[in-house]
Amino acid sequence: MAASLSDIAERAGVSIKTVSGALHGGSARMSEETRSRIKQIAEELGYVTNLAARGVRQGWLPLIGVVADELITSPFATEIIRGLDGAARTAEMAVFAMNLNGTRDVASVLEEVRRFRPRAIAYAAMYHKTVALPEALVGNVGIMINCSEANGRVTSLVPDEESAAFEITRHLLAAGRRRIAFINLPGLLAGELRERGFRKALHEAGFAPTGVVPAVRRPIYSDRAPSLVGTHIDGLMNASERPDAILCGNDRVAMEVYSALRRVGARIPDDVAVGSFDNQVEIATRLDPPLTTMALPHRAMGRLAAEILLGEETVPPQTRRLPFQLISRSSI
Structure with a gap:
């Protein structure tokens, strides 16, 4: 039979209330020596807390x-x-x-x-x-x-989305990037707040976005929605003022950006720096070069x-x- 609180109390020479306090954090006062002795006896007897009975109490x-x-x-x-x-x-x-x-x-x-x-x-x-x-x-x-x-x-x-976008945009600016585009997540609260932080950082530094465009064709972002990333990269890289950095709405978008930039012959980060959000490690660490990104808390x-x-x-x-x-x- 399973050991009970009364079995432990009898062996330790204390009350059941004291045993319960030692094992379950009750209100009974005792010395640390008594608490340790009760726990040792409980272990020796193979005591297992009866959660159902405890829940009733x-x-x-x-x-x-x-x-x-x-x-x-x-x-x-x-x-x-x-x-x-x-x-x-x-x-x-x-x-x-x-x-x-x-x-x-x-x-x-x-x-x-x-x-x-x-x-x-x-x-x-x-x-x-x-x-x-x-x-x-x-x-x-x-x-x-x-x-x-x-x-x-x-x-x-x-998550503090706005501050995260502000920080990574400042990081791009500190790296000497001035023409920064943002391929964002449409229809999501995270995308809205990240765009606000992105624009704020650029405004404070005296710059304007090179472009803010949606990652997918649908009004609300989904990784299963038809992608616009390739189309946007073609347009941005063929413009008279090409971006020297692209901020991506998440690491999946960044993965597409890497492929699209390589198709047009742009090197990362030599020609275009890439930053992102989420830190999906299985993506971010396996991209070449590994991706700088903001890890969600x-x-x-x-x-x-x-x-x-x-x-x-x-x-x-x-x-x-x-x-x-x-x-x-x-x-x-």
Whole structure:
């Protein structure tokens, strides 16, 4: 039979409350020596926490539930889950996710998550966007990750897109580039904010964009939409004032830009420098030359989300913008 708290208490000569405090972080006061002895006895007896019984006692299980808004379909946005899970494990918690996609609404997915009686619930999105949560569900979501709640009723952690674009544009300018074009992501909040930072950096330096054009033919960016990259590169490189740098909306666009520039005989970075966003490592490090790009703060958002969800203090809803990291390689 599995060892119980009473078995450990009897062996250690202490109360069950003291054992629970030592193993589960309860309120019982004890010396570190007593705590260590109880943990050693629990290990010797092969004690395993009965999560179901613990959940009944305290009203929740040591879990963080995630409503994953298409998150698990994205190879690099899963860094959010990794950051969340790492911080949760430190607090002896576990993370589980339920996928939200076009066939299921947020209410049904959230209800599924709540059945597991998690300590807290997060809503995490595949890409930076605004989400309008139904009024009845707002109180059930502790934090929004990689998205913001449309009415500001839930604390949100989002990437600082505008500052990232400002920083990498300044990096291009510092490298002596003056004629900078931007092949952007149409219809996305990230694209809108990045363009704002791009234009701001150029304006402050006394320059104008050589061009700002969409990466795809559709009004909203998708990596499956018909690409316009080749057409734009042909037009830019045949213009009287050719760009000496191209900023790309993401690393997939940068990959296309590399191919298109090579087709017209332009060398990277000698003739044209290339910068980007996301730091999809399997792309950025394998391009020749390796790509300079702004790394999304996904893992940092996950870690901070866990800290906020498990923290003792309750703070008013707010939006926190986390900085990207410039990953400097050989394309600039």
